[in-house]
Amino acid sequence: MTTNAALLARSVEVSFDGHQVLRGVDVEIASGELVALVGPSGSGKTTLLRVLGGGLAPTAGTVEIDGTDPARCGARGLRPLRRRIGFVHQQLGLVPILRASHNVLVGRIGEHSLLGGLRSVFLPRDPEVLEVHRLLERVGIPEKLFERTDTLSGGQQQRVAIARALYQRPRILLADEPVASVDPARARAVVELLVELAREGGLTLVVSLHDLDLAREFFPRLVGLRDGRVAFDRATSEVDARSFEALYAFAGGDDLLRDGA
């Protein structure tokens, strides 16, 4: 339509089984921007990320990824669109019994047919192996190249997932609570790594975080979500303490029961 936004959500609403998780969200994220989604758990951060990544169709409203509405692509058009988006899931979604190198190679599965994909993962060509090695080096675990993924620690597995997302050569990188499963000391390093990688590659980066300090330290723009609505959307320097307090203020037992969406 109009914008050169990398990601655009217009009046997006999402309901699961009659329970409304997003209630009219408008967000526009320019190409190359670094944005953190903040808010209490259950506020709709994960759902918004999934909608922005084209993995979940909104119940109402529209989404655009690089100017394309995933709802209008059909199943076939959706695949090339999804290739442009690297997604680091909270559960990582690695294949446990494969080696770290295999899991990274899986990153380009979207470019291949089934047989081509099997070839690229299990019989990678030299340049592909070199690139995987370089990426694992970049995320800090080069020595784990040939180790089985389920023998790695949670933090190391997360780095494999990040390397996989980068191997995909995405234009947009989305990460859902990337520090949920690592200890606080490592959390900072992970967020720092994501931001560095996005800057190096000129990627658009959107990360959901419930750690406000990390969000403030590394991201120039914050989008606060509360109860499925955008509470604020501002440059980090303009978000004051009152806004954060309001974001996390106790809203009553009703909210707690509906948590976890």
Add this chain to the structure above:
Amino acid sequence: MAPDANGARRLRGGAPGRRAAVLLGLVVLALLALAVLDTPASGLVPSASGVEVAKRFLGTALRPALDYQEAHPDFEPFLWKVAKGAWRTVLLAAGGMSLALVFGAVLGVFSSDAWWEDRGGRGARRAARGSVQAALRLVIALMRSVHELLWAVLFLAAFGLTPFAAALAIAIPYGGTLAKVFAEMVDEEPRAAAHALRAMGASRASEYVLGLVPGAMSNVIAYAFYRFECSLRSAAVMGFFGIPTLGYDLQLAWNDLAYREVWTYVYAMTALVLLFEAWSAGLRKRFVA
């Protein structure tokens, strides 16, 4: 939330009256079976000649034949014949199992929930997919519910006494069982990896093969090996229909009252299964560790 009567019943797993009824039904069935089968059977008390045969047969258990009990100058050496019988048993088992693996893999994929779930679409397409899956599951149930010996009877009547008919007789029920078990194993797999692959633009087939199959693979391989062991036994039994396997040799030796030769075939069969077991245990260890 206060526990209501319904919740409590669900926790116990069904209505108490129904469980009692099922239990009672099973007991009645067991009593009926015993009555119809004439148990304790007077027939189980062996005749004098029966005791004699059993004694002679069991008496030779520790002295398996290493040569023909009655010399046949024109025959091939006895142990060579045993080895050939064992080899043919392995061949028939492998032939049946290879076909069964193809049936099992193809039907397993397309009958699994994982293949069909999250496809979206409207009611009509959804219903069409549902009926394809249901039809495949029915085919699998039909394949499984007829024993390989019954398939053998059918095929031998239809095609005559060919080794391929015997292999097919093994492949059909085995293929059905493999399909059912493979599908269940894949459906048990967590979906996180498959969903991540889908989110990066993987095709449905890639998502399935790379996201779900690797996790299920060690179980699938272990089960396939177990079925191979079963197929060795089934292949031997095909000898009773005249297919030249250890079972065939064993039957002829028995008819000749050559009990020591019978024991040789029994031990050959045992050795085959044990050898196979040792080999598959080694392979499994490599896959699981």
